[in-house]
Amino acid sequence: MSWWRHAVIYQVYVWSFADSDGDGIGDLQGVRSRLPYLRDLGVDAVWLNPFYPSPQADNGYDVADYRDVDPRFGTLADADALLRDAHALGLRVIIDLVPNHTSSEHPWFREALAAAPGSPERGRYLFRDGRGDEPPNNWMSNFGGRAWTRVPDGQWYLHLFAPEQPDLDWTTTDVREEFHSILRFWLDRGVDGFRIDVAHGLAKDPQMRDVDAGQASHPHWDVDEVHDVYRGWRRVLDGYPGDRVFVGEIWVQTVDRLALYLRPDELHTAFNFAFLTADFSAPALRQAVDDSMRALERVGAPPTWVLSNHDVVRHVTRYGGGELGLRRARAAALLMLALPGSAYLYQGEELGLPEVEDLPDAVRRDPVFHRSGGAELGRDGCRVPLPWSDASPSLGFGPGEATWLPQPAAWKSLTVERQTTDPGSILNLYRAALARRRDLPDAGLTWIPTTGDMLAFRRGPGFLCIVNVGDDAAPVPDPVLDEARSASLVLHSDPRASGEVLPGGSAAWYAHSDRDGGLAG
Structure with a gap:
């Protein structure tokens, strides 16, 4: 893989x-x-x-x-x-x-500014004529303000971000x-x-x-x-x-x-x-x-x-x-x-x-x-x-x-x-989760039925993840608990977690441990 x-x-x-x-x-x-x-x-x-x-x-x-x-x-x-x-x-x-886009200090853009409208140098960017004294359209920059800046010869160039970031023309x-x-x-x-x-x-x-x-x-x-x-x-x-x-x-x-x-x-x-x-x-x-x-x-x-x-x-x-x-x-x-x-x-x-x-x-x-x-x-x-x-x-x-x-x-x-x-x-x-993650089963995700603020899923036969996104502690639902009882609580985000109760805003991993301490499956 x-x-x-x-x-x-x-x-x-x-x-x-x-x-x-x-x-x-x-x-x-x-x-x-x-x-x-x-x-x-x-x-x-x-x-x-x-x-x-x-x-x-x-x-x-x-x-x-x-x-x-x-x-x-x-x-x-x-x-x-x-x-x-x-x-x-x-x-x-x-x-x-x-x-x-490039920087406005990129050699290409400097060449474009020095060249005439319609030139190959300007063709690398999106230079356009305006609508009178107005820009070519009403597009706005992601960083605020117009997405167009006018150059001394009257044309405008497009920058979807800052004026110092002129957009390239990817049709060239x-x-x-x-x-x-x-x-x-x-x-x-x-x-x-x-x-x-x-x-x-x-x-x-x-x-x-x-x-x-x-x-x-x-x-x-x-x-x-x-x-x-x-x-x-x-x-x-x-x-x-x-x-x-x-x-x-x-x-x-x-x-x-x-x-x-x-x-x-x-x-x-x-x-x-x-x-x-x-x-x-x-x-x-x-x-x-x-x-x-x-x-x-x-x-x-x-x-x-x-x-x-x-x-x-x-x-x-x-x-x-x-x-x-x-x-x-x-x-x-x-x-x-x-x-x-x-x-x-x-x-x-x-x-x-x-x-x-x-x-x-x-x-x-x-x-x-x-x-x-x-x-x-x-x-x-x-x-x-x-x-x-x-x-x-x-x-x-x-x-x-x-x-x-x-x-x-x-x-x-x-x-x-x-x-x-x-x-x-x-x-x-994080260190513990990343170490254990390497041994997770190479399997997809299957949700386990829960209610309320709980999420639970299994990956293969050897691993369960349960999350309580609510604010209050809650018992692990019975369908999840039935599977979790045959596994061990191997990692939790909150030290108050137990095999059967998860505090609010917490998650736990359950797994079947092999004899080397890794995750089965």
């Missing part, structure tokens, strides 16, 4: 993972130094957010050169060394690819061939796969029609022509040995639309945002699981579960914050890691980190914050540098005192160092 069908992949936000030189910004050498931590945590692979040369208008998602490393993060030699170290530790490496041969070359550049260096940013956004309605009020689908998202792009990419990837993988960031209306991207000649996997956005309730979580597995089974793709990432509020906070949010986050971790398929962990979720909601305005970098005039706080709150230890004023993040975003004082109690010595910490819960 391909490794990515069941892998646990850890997302490293390079800015905020580990700083080797004391400048307050994470870097590739810092990531290298912490790879043993990731191996010991029990993950199978690492996904690195963009580390390419960039003006950093959107923290690296505005790429000026797809074949090098930003000096803030190190050098190309550092990237090569990171790949070697990771592979030596048994970790695979996935890197971020940003194909919807230049663009398609360039990205085939970029894929080969990194595959030749040994990367194991690519996470594709805004994978649903590359194709646009060629007529550039206005968006009508209440319109369900958008003329620049999930346009069918995008699938031809990924068929070309898949042919490139399939020419390399080693079971390389694509994972798409794909926000679409339904899981059935998502499944279209995962047909056998396109992408391998995609993030399951239906699960991420589901309420912490039994009906919502079960529907997210059922819908996803049904749709993806039809195309032979595995589900890929995720609870947090660098673009959303951390789930400890989404689930209520404080002790309630942490308790629910612990339960959600056991639920996610018990499901068939692969899972993505966002750095710091294994520490139970909450969203930092009180950052000073002066330190915020997210263009969402600035383009909305502060009306939207943006995503900086989930990107605060990790607390590793008491070794420095930056909580072990680096040798210096400063961090590019300030760490809350309360995080001193959440460091890796402190949690490692606490048997009941969420870090040790």
Whole structure:
């Protein structure tokens, strides 16, 4: 079976993972130094957010050169060394690819600005004439404001995000061939796969029609022509040995639309945002699981579960914050890691980190914050540098005192160092769950009838997962209890759990143990 069908992949936000030189910004050498931590945590692979040369208008998602490393993060030699170290530790490496747009400092866009309307240089981007003094249509940027910026000769260019991120025109041969070359550049260096940013956004309605009020689908998202792009990419990837993988960031209306991207000649996997956005309730979580597995089974793709990432509020906070949010986050971790398929962990979720909601305005970098005039706080709150230890004023993040975003004082109690010595910490819960997950039966999921706030399922004959998403302790329902009595309670998210009662907001794994202590089945 391909490794990515069941892998646990850890997302490293390079800015905020580990700083080797004391400048307050994470870097590739810092990531290298912490790879043993990731191996010991029990993950199978690492996904690195963009580390390419960039003006950093959107923290690296505005790429000026797809074949090098930003000096803030190190050098190309550092990237090569990171790949070697990771592979030596048994970790695979996935890197971020940003194909919807480049930086406005990319050589291609500079050439486009210097060229005339209708030129091949402008043809690589989406330049259009306006409607008098108005832009070509009423499209809005995801970061607030118009999605069009006017250049001195009167034309407008499209940017679905910040003006510093002009959208590429994927109908042009230049663009398609360039990205085939970029894929080969990194595959030749040994990367194991690519996470594709805004994978649903590359194709646009060629007529550039206005968006009508209440319109369900958008003329620049999930346009069918995008699938031809990924068929070309898949042919490139399939020419390399080693079971390389694509994972798409794909926000679409339904899981059935998502499944279209995962047909056998396109992408391998995609993030399951239906699960991420589901309420912490039994009906919502079960529907997210059922819908996803049904749709993806039809195309032979595995589900890929995720609870947090660098673009959303951390789930400890989404689930209520404080002790309630942490308790629910612990339960959600056991639920996610018990499901068939692969899972993505966002750095710091294994520490139970909450969203930092009180950052000073002066330190915020997210263009969402600035383009909305502060009306939207943006995503900086989930990107605060990790607390590793008491070794420095930056909580072990680096040798210096400063961090590019300030760490809350309360995080001193959440460091890796402190949690490692606490048997009941969420870090040790993740370590235990990831170790046991390797022995889970290679089987699908069968729900066991429950009522109220309980969810329960089995995988094969040897494993049960039970979750109480309610606020109050509840007895394990009789149909579940009958099966659980023949197994052992091997892992729980709440120490108050027993074989027959689950506290509110908790989860438990039951298993038949073989003589070596693993899970049967």
